[in-house]
Amino acid sequence: MSVTTSPPATAAAGPPQSPRAHWRHRLAERGVDGQLWxxxxxxxxxMLLFLYPFFYGLGLSFQPTKGGPFSDYxxxxxxxxxxxxxxxxxxLALPAALxxxxxxxxxxxxxxxxxxxxxxxxxLLVVPITLGTVLTAxxxxxxxxxxxxxxxxxxxxxxTDEPVRLIHNYWGVxxxxxxxxxxxxxxxxxxxxxxxxxxLERAAATLGAGWWQRFRTVTxxxxxxxxxxxxxxTFVLAFSVFPSAVLVGNPAGETRVISIAAYQxxxxxxxxxxxxxxxxxxxxxxLVIISVVLLARTRLYTGSSGGxx
Amino acid sequence: xxxxxxxxxxxxxxxxxxxxxxxxxxxxxxLTIQAGEFIALLGPSGCxxxxxxxxxxxxxxxxxGSIWQDERRVDTLPPERRGFGMVFQNYALFPHMSVRANxxxxxxxxxxxxxxxxxxxxxxxxxxxxxxxxxxxPGQLSGGQQQxxxxxxxxxxxxxxxxxxEPLSNLDAKLRLEMRTEIRRLHQSLGLTTVYVTHxxxxxxxxxxxxxxxxxxxxxxxxxxxxxxxxxxxxxVADFMGYRNLWPMRALSAQGAVxxxxxxxxxxxxxxxxDIAPGDAxxxxxxxxxxxxxxxxxxxxxxxPAEIEVVEYQGRELAAEARTAAGIRVxxxxxxxxAPGDAxxxxxxxxxxxxxxxxxxxxxxxxLVDPTGSRLSEPGLVG
Numbered sequence: 116m117s118v119t120t121s122p123p124a125t126a127a128a129g130p131p132q133s134p135r136a137h138w139r140h141r142l143a144e145r146g147v148d149g150q151l152w153x154x155x156x157x158x159x160x161x162m163l164l165f166l167y168p169f170f171y172g173l174g175l176s177f178q179p180t181k182g183g184p185f186s187d188y189x190x191x192x193x194x195x196x197x198x199x200x201x202x203x204x205x206x207l208a209l210p211a212a213l214x215x216x217x218x219x220x221x222x223x224x225x226x227x228x229x230x231x232x233x234x235x236x237x238x239l240l241v242v243p244i245t246l247g248t249v250l251t252a253x254x255x256x257x258x259x260x261x262x263x264x265x266x267x268x269x270x271x272x273x274x275t276d277e278p279v280r281l282i283h284n285y286w287g288v289x290x291x292x293x294x295x296x297x298x299x300x301x302x303x304x305x306x307x308x309x310x311x312x313x314x315l316e317r318a319a320a321t322l323g324a325g326w327w328q329r330f331r332t333v334t335x336x337x338x339x340x341x342x343x344x345x346x347x348x349t350f351v352l353a354f355s356v357f358p359s360a361v362l363v364g365n366p367a368g369e370t371r372v373i374s375i376a377a378y379q380x381x382x383x384x385x386x387x388x389x390x391x392x393x394x395x396x397x398x399x400x401x402l403v404i405i406s407v408v409l410l411a412r413t414r415l416y417t418g419s420s421g422g423x424x
Numbered sequence: 425x426x427x428x429x430x431x432x433x434x435x436x437x438x439x440x441x442x443x444x445x446x447x448x449x450x451x452x453x454x455l456t457i458q459a460g461e462f463i464a465l466l467g468p469s470g471c472x473x474x475x476x477x478x479x480x481x482x483x484x485x486x487x488x489g490s491i492w493q494d495e496r497r498v499d500t501l502p503p504e505r506r507g508f509g510m511v512f513q514n515y516a517l518f519p520h521m522s523v524r525a526n527x528x529x530x531x532x533x534x535x536x537x538x539x540x541x542x543x544x545x546x547x548x549x550x551x552x553x554x555x556x557x558x559x560x561x562p563g564q565l566s567g568g569q570q571q572x573x574x575x576x577x578x579x580x581x582x583x584x585x586x587x588x589x590e591p592l593s594n595l596d597a598k599l600r601l602e603m604r605t606e607i608r609r610l611h612q613s614l615g616l617t618t619v620y621v622t623h624x625x626x627x628x629x630x631x632x633x634x635x636x637x638x639x640x641x642x643x644x645x646x647x648x649x650x651x652x653x654x655x656x657x658x659x660x661v662a663d664f665m666g667y668r669n670l671w672p673m674r675a676l677s678a679q680g681a682v683x684x685x686x687x688x689x690x691x692x693x694x695x696x697x698x699d700i701a702p703g704d705a706x707x708x709x710x711x712x713x714x715x716x717x718x719x720x721x722x723x724x725x726x727x728x729p730a731e732i733e734v735v736e737y738q739g740r741e742l743a744a745e746a747r748t749a750a751g752i753r754v755x756x757x758x759x760x761x762x763a764p765g766d767a768x769x770x771x772x773x774x775x776x777x778x779x780x781x782x783x784x785x786x787x788x789x790x791x792l793v794d795p796t797g798s799r800l801s802e803p804g805l806v807g
Binding site: 312314315317318319320321322323324325328332333336337416418419 | 481482483502503504505506507508509510512514516517518519520529530533534561563577578581587
């Protein structure tokens with residue numbers, strides 16, 4: 116470009132001389148830039164495999180085979196046999212989730228820091244994740260059944276005259292939920308615990324706090340938000356229980372959980388709109404429980420638990 | 425909180441040792457601390473000073489030795505029953521508690537009456553001048569303020585001993601100076617007995633009544649700041665106390681309080697520290713500020729021509745590096761306006777040049793050996 120170029124041409128060639136920054140810079144300030152495309156596969160995945168089926172099901176639940184848009188919901192809540200599945204499921208999922216979280220805390224607390232054999236213990240505690248519900252159910256049937264080892268030991272020790280019934284009822288499903296849910300809860304609680312600076316407890320010790328006071332006043336309050344999150348996740352896992360309710364439970368009676376009701380509507384009565392409505396009810400209940408827990412969580416201290424405070 | 429009751433007249437560490445696996449982190453620390461004293465444990469990282477502090481606090485069990493508070497043995501007590509206050513390097517404030525609750529924590533653990541807890545916590549907060557921040561969480565405070573909370577939390581219990589683990593190392597230079605004064609002020613006004621761990625010799629010299637210099641888990645020297653400053657016990661301590669010039673040399677002759685040493689034809693006369701016989705390997709040490717710079721002139725004792733190589737501006741003075749004709753590098757400080765390339769004469773007062781026995785294969789230019797390193801450096805193994 117020669118020095119004799121006319122002024123307008125130079126202005127056009129140079130960057131826009133506006134007082135505001137270039138639009139690319141302004142977008143980048145807000146985190147909008149080329150790297151955002153890396154999110155595309157995940158967004159597509161969620162759209163195709165979650166959002167689309169969800170909204171399809173939601174739409175379907177308002178188009179019952181007969182009656183108005185809400186008649187399938189009315190049908191579910193009007194029938195005490197169907198409505199009762201909500202309490203059955205909550206009766207399994209809430210205690211199971213609570214026990215998973217509560218049992219994880221002391222074990223994870225003991226497992227902080229380094230010690231010999233930590234890896235082995237962790238593997239033993241986590242291995243049920245790899246088994247899957249069907250294998251767990253199989254094992255429970257063998258182990259806790261009327262002629263299983265457990266009952267044979269009890270009878271051999273003369274503790275009981277006839278086998279204790281622990282399968283094909285509430286307890287079978289409950290044990291199965293503990294076995295499959297505990298490893299998740301344990302791993303989560305362990306990672307939350309490792310995020311708490313161990314110096315805090317040492318500081319508490321130099322200030323005169325015994326081990327229980329240290330746990331109750333320092334570690335537990337910092338761990339509570341993590342426990343709330345862990346509870347939500349294990350609750351959701353337990354609430355959608357299906358295979359073990361059928362295999363080690365009593366699917367026609369005391370462990371007729373809500374997912375069985377949805378399954379029967381869909382694959383025994385071929386009433387997809389009704390099954391969708393039940394699935395929506397299921398989702399709504401999970402949402403309510405999680406909202407309550409997370410609302411309570413906001414009242415806790417959720418900031419950094421590192422040493423610098 | 426107007427002057428604490430010391431609770432003891434002396435604290436005695438008797439051969440305190442700690443091993444980690446096969447590694448000695450601290451070997452046979454003997455130290456008697458008088459009530460009201462300010463002791464600094466000083467040394468490079470890995471020297472065992474934090475180990476010693478954690479042993480005192482009860483956070484690490486001893487491998488050998490014992491700790492006595494007058495006639496009461498305390499090393500067998502858990503930390504919560506020792507009643508020592510501790511300030512941690514990262515402050516370790518409880519992030520979910522307000523400043524007030526942090527300070528009151530120890531009082532609450534002692535189940536004191538509610539009124540007394542409130543009164544004493546408020547007093548401690550006033551002492552560290554954080555009244556208007558009392559309701560905030562630690563995360564809302566600056567580093568210096570968090571530091572002050574940590575100190576208030578430790579001293580509110582009027583502990584018989586306060587342990588401080590490099591409390592200033594996370595602060596910037598200006599704040600560090602301010603807090604240093606504050607710590608000294610608190611120590612004096614409360615009459616606290618303090619053990620302070622640091623790797624900063626300046627901090628230790630300015631704060632402590634007595635210094636304990638550690639290296640590779642062993643005590644090198646215990647003494648008041650003046651002694652350590654002017655008369656380090658060996659070249660390791662000298663290295664740590666600001667003797668930047670440490671030259672490996674060989675003793676030529678020793679006549680009482682004067683030793684003549686030599687390296688590559690460069691001869692010096694100095695003051696021996698310890699026994700030195702002619703022919704011994706020695707290390708000659710001098711502080712940069714004790715090297716005098718003059719115009720090149722006639723040859724004299726301890727005077728050598730040199731050329732200035734590097735000059736750093738340091739306000740009133742210049743820090744410079746010079747090289748003598750014999751090729752020895754000399755660090756010096758001077759208020760003369762020297763420039764790189766200047767020919768000068770350097771001279772050292774024989775009283776200021778300390779001649780240490782060279783007790784190891786190590787050389788001062790090499791970094792200090794960590795505790796895992798060469799066993800040859802341990803005094804017991806090499807004569």
